[in-house]
Amino acid sequence: MTDARRTDTRAQIREVALELFAERGYDGTSLREIAERLGISKAAVYYHYKTKEEIVGALFDDFLAGVDEIVEWAHEKGPGPETRAEVLRRYQDLLTGPSAAQVARLMQEGQSSLRDVAAAKDMKTRFFAMGRAVTAPDASAAEQLRMRLAVIALHLGAFMDQESLPVSDEERRTAALEVALELART
Amino acid sequence: MTDARRTDTRAQIREVALELFAERGYDGTSLREIAERLGISKAAVYYHYKTKEEIVGALFDDFLAGVDEIVEWAHEKGPGPETRAEVLRRYQDLLTGPSAAQVARLMQEGQSSLRDVAAAKDMKTRFFAMGRAVTAPDASAAEQLRMRLAVIALHLGAFMDQESLPVSDEERRTAALEVALELART
DNA sequence: GTCTATAGCTTGATAGAC
DNA sequence: GTCTATCAAGCTATAGAC
Numbered sequence: 221m222t223d224a225r226r227t228d229t230r231a232q233i234r235e236v237a238l239e240l241f242a243e244r245g246y247d248g249t250s251l252r253e254i255a256e257r258l259g260i261s262k263a264a265v266y267y268h269y270k271t272k273e274e275i276v277g278a279l280f281d282d283f284l285a286g287v288d289e290i291v292e293w294a295h296e297k298g299p300g301p302e303t304r305a306e307v308l309r310r311y312q313d314l315l316t317g318p319s320a321a322q323v324a325r326l327m328q329e330g331q332s333s334l335r336d337v338a339a340a341k342d343m344k345t346r347f348f349a350m351g352r353a354v355t356a357p358d359a360s361a362a363e364q365l366r367m368r369l370a371v372i373a374l375h376l377g378a379f380m381d382q383e384s385l386p387v388s389d390e391e392r393r394t395a396a397l398e399v400a401l402e403l404a405r406t
Numbered sequence: 407m408t409d410a411r412r413t414d415t416r417a418q419i420r421e422v423a424l425e426l427f428a429e430r431g432y433d434g435t436s437l438r439e440i441a442e443r444l445g446i447s448k449a450a451v452y453y454h455y456k457t458k459e460e461i462v463g464a465l466f467d468d469f470l471a472g473v474d475e476i477v478e479w480a481h482e483k484g485p486g487p488e489t490r491a492e493v494l495r496r497y498q499d500l501l502t503g504p505s506a507a508q509v510a511r512l513m514q515e516g517q518s519s520l521r522d523v524a525a526a527k528d529m530k531t532r533f534f535a536m537g538r539a540v541t542a543p544d545a546s547a548a549e550q551l552r553m554r555l556a557v558i559a560l561h562l563g564a565f566m567d568q569e570s571l572p573v574s575d576e577e578r579r580t581a582a583l584e585v586a587l588e589l590a591r592t
Numbered sequence: 593g594t595c596t597a598t599a600g601c602t603t604g605a606t607a608g609a610c
Numbered sequence: 611g612t613c614t615a616t617c618a619a620g621c622t623a624t625a626g627a628c
Contacts, residue, residue, distance in 0.1 A: 447595055449595065
């Protein structure tokens with residue numbers, strides 16, 4: 221196959237953009253930086269994506285579809301502790317995907333800089349839906365908060381850095397799931 | 407007292423800046439917006455604060471001092487579940503201060519946009535210190551993660567919006583402390 | 593202490609050649 | 611598909627009048 225080296229620019233743009241967005245934030249990353257790191261010009265980037273927002277939108281899309289699957293499953297199963305536990309396990313699987321951890325990082329700390337990015341609003345909606353699907357309609361504030369924290373626990377397990385929690389990636393993920401499941405028990 | 411209306415510009419700048427930073431992020435807020443909302447010029451803002459970073463630094467200072475007090479107390483007491491619980495109670499008290507919740511919001515989602523703001527690094531250091539002070543040196547990853555999540559729980563209790571958790575402010579704070587203390591128990 | 597004016601730079605995005 | 615050149619708009623920050 222002559223196209224072993226076939227990594228088209230479009231994909232490379234997404235790759236580099238995600239890396240920079242996760243690291244320096246959406247606002248903190250310019251198209252110039254993305255282009256520079258790829259050794260192409262800004263205009264070349266604009267050939268592949270009409271706007272900066274379209275890039276981040278593309279980044280969210282796969283992840284969004286994954287969350288949707290989980291929410292759908294949860295809806296069929298109905299609320300309860302077992303549903304919560306299984307949702308969290310599946311969500312951690314989703315986070316284990318190649319670039320999902322970086323997407324999670326971008327989401328987690330980007331509520332302000334992504335405030336007028338349409339895809340980010342969609343994401344927020346999905347997480348609401350996930351919360352509602354796994355807790356009873358009359359759930360207490362503490363119950364709802366626990367589920368939300370469980371999700372954050374998994375996020376931290378996925379992207380927290382060595383400095384903040386000096387253990388192996390594997391160990392960190394395991395601990396995150398453990399704590400998340402504790403939170404989902406009640 | 408003729409100076410009942412004495413709220414000097416410097417303080418007003420801090421007030422408005424915090425409001426906007428918390429709402430739209432640090433990068434997402436320009437000095438023009440701050441000046442405009444105060445009915446003064448950008449140059450007037452620069453008279454009071456040399457740089458934008460100095461403003462956010464001033465915002466962090468009071469809060470930082472509050473955290474320092476807590477860390478110092480925790481250090482004297484030594485690690486353990488009771489220390490963790492009391493630290494969290496004191497931290498929530500700190501968060502109940504007039505503008506502390508907004509500072510917390512700014513910190514929470516600003517790791518990327520504040521990446522080269524010196525005061526933010528100081529803050530991160532303090533939170534590390536707090537974690538180390540309340541958990542044993544050989545604490546498991548899960549234990550460390552629980553303490554970190556407990557702090558986040560209090561943050562969410564302080565600034566989460568009505569839409570995300572539709573209960574009263576009082577109820578939300580109470581629930582947050584409840585969950586935080588659960589996390590600190592083990 | 594606040595203003596106007598402006599320097600100097602970066603940004604997101606476009607036009608048009610190759 | 612990528613380039614150079616350019617745009618208008620926005621930014622932080624400064625100079626100097628009042």
